[in-house]
Amino acid sequence: MEKFAHLRHLEITNQCELVVQLNMVFQDIHIDEEIHSVRNIEDTLGSLRTHTRNKLIKIITDKSAETKDQSEISTYNIPILFKRKLKHSKVLSDDISLKTLLLEDLGKTVVVIFDQEFKLLVNPPLIKSINLPSILYATFSVQPLKFYGLFTDKSSSEFSWFRSKDKITWEKVGSAYDYPISEDDLGYYLKVVCIPVSQKKIRGSPVEIISPRPVQKFPELPRCPFEVRHEYTKDLLQTKDFRFVTYNILSNRYTELNDTFSYCPLEALAIDYRKQLILKELVGYNADIICLQEVDNREFNTYFNTKLADEGYISKYHRKGNNLTEGLLCAMKKSRYKLLSYQQLVYANAIHTKKMFAPLYSLLKKEQSLKNLFMKQSTSLQTTVLKCKEVKRIVVIGNTHLYYHPDATTVRLIQAYMATMYLSYVKERMEQEWKNFVVDVIFCGDFNSSPGGLVYKFLCEGTIPRDDEFHLYFSGNAQWNFTHKLNFISACGTPKYTNYTNDFKSCLDYIFIQRGEIEVKRVIPLPEEELEKYVGLPNEVYPSDHIALVCDLQFKQN
Incomplete structure (x- = not known):
């Protein structure tokens, strides 16, 4: 041999x-x-x-x-x-x-x-990591998690699925990357065997992984606290009014094989369970525009895109940094809006490739450690431009999820500043193209920044005071001025919680609108007292560690 x-x-x-x-x-x-x-x-x-x-x-x-x-x-x-x-x-x-x-x-x-x-x-192909979900539910498809290989072409690699009651005798049941779990698989362990293949068709050594638990029956969905919020959103808005949602739905990338949410039962942490609740929650808001963060690429392609389309939405999705397995989604009611454009700006790429950011990049290069940290991030801004069908308004929507690290305020500030620069640029371009329309900007997402912090202060006040510690990073560059003229206010104010886990509870999510152009008609109440019953989210009735922000907005008269 x-x-x-x-x-x-x-x-x-x-x-x-x-x-x-x-x-x-x-x-x-x-x-x-x-x-x-x-x-x-x-x-x-x-x-x-x-x-x-x-x-x-x-x-x-x-x-x-x-x-x-x-x-x-x-x-x-x-x-x-x-x-x-x-x-x-x-x-x-x-x-x-x-x-x-x-x-x-x-x-x-x-x-x-x-x-x-x-x-x-x-350089033969080698599988470095491969796993299966902790919980497998019948009637949902499954695929390998955290599949990573060296010199491996996933599309050429071979996958075989087996099932067994005792993990001794195995029956082959599938031969594709995905396996559709059926009711017949209840009580069976699943095993996937992968033979990696390179682009040059070299075959590597096979690897196999067995599910930690047998396939389970999907439970009946419970009544959830968000259904109380649905009492405020039964109506459909018209003409100048529209309902806006932003929501970090918690990527499966950060829940599987991670003990961060150990207080949540595995059955409720499984993405196949959580996505049912997320969709039910979103549909019940009857929103006109929905912005989501931490949307899994697979779940968008196999679930959310189709389900939201069934509800009358057009959905646009970008993987974070164009390379991660989770990203940003913007969905709009096609009966009320015409989609004019959509694109993604990756901050670390744009800062040295787009002319408008050249002075900022020159400044950043003078602080090498800060530059190195900034350039490593996949953080992105999704920009969607909509034309309203009922009134002469163009809406520029910025959707982002700023860098998370608690000690990286300066990175988030630069990202936020770049976002305001780019949104201002898109606004000006639309104003030139649609001269008889009013162009509005809405900037939303998970800003990983609490009220009163520098990012929030910058976005709402349009500047950063000269005596602020932020400027200590840029000694000798006193001529630089971090400002914007978008005149933002937080449509939902500063709730006590939008993120609620066992070790961190605060407001991190916002919907920023332009003062004087759009006004807030109603903010759908958040379940602040209800949250305090729990150690942290998610759990059986809250599908994410964040709470959706929902508000009814109105265009002011032209």
């Missing part, structure tokens, strides 16, 4: 790793180990051979501590060779760099350790 050795380029650390599964007997010592040798990509083949030999000596030493003379072991001849097998075998020179080795076609190269030969595969 052919044996393989794997040589991979570890791009993040710029290293080269050799992996060999060695199974042999050496002087009465049984070796059954996976050997990992790692060197810098600029090192030589000789360095890799020496490192691999030292690894083997360490293994033999550990296994023979009581029976062998340790000084004798260090002198053992452990032959390790790299050979090109053509018509005549040729031993590769120790002077070859590992970078060169990775770039060459090594289809005929073998690694020889003692008398065992291993065919060398360069």
Whole structure:
């Protein structure tokens, strides 16, 4: 049976790793180990051979501590060779760099350790992580979670699903990335086996994962506190009035395989449970415009997009940073609005690619540690432009979820400032294009900023005082002025809570509207006293750790 050795380029650390599964007997010592040798990509083949030999000596030493003379072991001849097998075998020179080795076609190269030969595969696919949800409900589909591979093309990789009552005898039930769980699967454990395949069609070693619990029956949904809020939103608004919702719905990315919400039963934390409540809550608000944060890419494609369309909405979605598995969604009633445009601005990308941000980027470059932190973030601004069908108004909607870290106020301020710059730019552009229309800006989302903080102060006051600590980051740049002229007010004020967990409870979410252009007719009451009955959210009746902000707004007369 052919044996393989794997040589991979570890791009993040710029290293080269050799992996060999060695199974042999050496002087009465049984070796059954996976050997990992790692060197810098600029090192030589000789360095890799020496490192691999030292690894083997360490293994033999550990296994023979009581029976062998340790000084004798260090002198053992452990032959390790790299050979090109053509018509005549040729031993590769120790002077070859590992970078060169990775770039060459090594289809005929073998690694020889003692008398065992291993065919060398360069950058073969490898599954680094794969999991299944903690809870599996019948009638919902399932797919691997946190699937991450090196040199792996997911679309080419092979997936097989099996079920078993006892985790001993397995029956094959599926052969795709997704598996639709049926009522027939109740009480069965599920197992997925993945064979990774690279874009070059190289096949890697298979991996498998078994569900931690058997498939369960989906429970009957309880009556939830948001249904009390629905008593205020039974009516459909018309002409100048419209209902607006912003809501961080808590991504499955942050709940699965994470004990942050350990106070919530796993059955209620499962996305297949929570998304039912989220949809029920959203539909009951009869909103005209909905902005969501932390929407899972998969759940948008397989659930929310279709379900919201059934309710008369057009939904536009952007993955956060264009690369994460969660992101921003804006949905609007197609009976009341025409969608003019939608796009996403990734702050870290835009700051050095868009001309309008060039002075800000020059300033940021003078603070290297701050710049490094800022540029690492995937934080984004989703911008949606709507034309009202009943009145001559254009609405520019900014939807964002600012960087979360409690000690990163300055990063959030720069992100908020960039958002106001860009929203102002879009507003001016729309005013030029739609000269007979009034153009309004609404800026909403999860700002990860409490009332009275600098972000809130900046957005509502339009500036940051010169004596504020924020400016300490920019010493010597007194000419810089962080301002905007959007004249924002918080439509829902500053509720006691919009985020409620066991270790943090505050107001982080807002709907900012332009004073004098739009007025607040009604804010749908938040369940502040009700929340205080709980350790934290989510739970069986609250599907997120945030509370939706809902308000009825009205365009002022032209």
